[in-house]
Amino acid sequence: xxxxxxxxxxxxxxxxxxxxxxxxxxxxxxxxxxxxxxxxxxxxxxxxxxxxxxxxxxxxxxxxxxxxxxxxxxxxxxxxxxxxxxxxxxxxxxxxxxxxxxxxxxxxxxxxxxxxxxxxxxxxxxxxxxxxxxxxxxxxxxxxxxxxxxxxxxxxx
Numbered sequence: 339x340x341x342x343x344x345x346x347x348x349x350x351x352x353x354x355x356x357x358x359x360x361x362x363x364x365x366x367x368x369x370x371x372x373x374x375x376x377x378x379x380x381x382x383x384x385x386x387x388x389x390x391x392x393x394x395x396x397x398x399x400x401x402x403x404x405x406x407x408x409x410x411x412x413x414x415x416x417x418x419x420x421x422x423x424x425x426x427x428x429x430x431x432x433x434x435x436x437x438x439x440x441x442x443x444x445x446x447x448x449x450x451x452x453x454x455x456x457x458x459x460x461x462x463x464x465x466x467x468x469x470x471x472x473x474x475x476x477x478x479x480x481x482x483x484x485x486x487x488x489x490x491x492x493x494x495x
Contacts, residue, residue, distance in 0.1 A: 339375070339376050339378070339398075339399070339402070339414055339418050340370065340373055340374070340375045340376075340377065340414070340415045340416040340417075341373050341374045341409065341412045341413065341414060341415065342372075342373045342375060342376075342412055342413040342414075342415055343374065343412050344373075344374045344400075344408070344475070345374055345376070345406050345408040345409040346361060346363050346374060346376055346406055346408070347408075348363070349362070349363050349407065350362045350363065350387060351406070353405055356401055356404075356405065357397055357398065357401055358378060358398060358401050358402065358405060359378075359379065359380050359381060360378070360379040360380075360381075361376050361377070361378050361379075361402070361406075362376065362377045362379065363376060364376065364377045373415060376402075378398055378402075379452075381425075381461070382428070389420055391417065391418065391419050394419055395417050397418075399414065401437070417491070427457075428484075429460070433437050434455070436451055436457060437454060437455040437460075438454060439454065439455050439471075440454060440468065440472040440474075440475045441475050442469045448469070448471040448472040448475050448476055448481075449472060450465070450467070450468045450469040451465055451468055452464045452465040453471075454468035454471070456468050456471065
């Protein structure tokens, strides 16, 4: 969506219990000089992938008005949809047992990435958790203290 003014004051927003999952401010990256360009990103959107743009607009704009009060009264200058059918990894049952851990048999080699076993689906969040796990394994192998602050994750209430 391209709004006629700034409606999101942070670089991104994530929401729970709503059809909106992620909203990113893409204004600067897009080169837009007036208004604000927000990208709404949905994971596992099989039920919406073939919805007409008008139906998606009807679903998301009122929800954005609820989540972002600054959108109320703002003009939507453009609303368009990009569809990426393979953007969300959708594994088949049993594939989890094939995901490796951070530690390997090779001395000094540790793995990180969305596909590493974290207990989470293979997403960017899982990739972050795997990076933390790999760093923790390296520090442990080196006998170095674990910086507590860097290894804490806040869970949403």
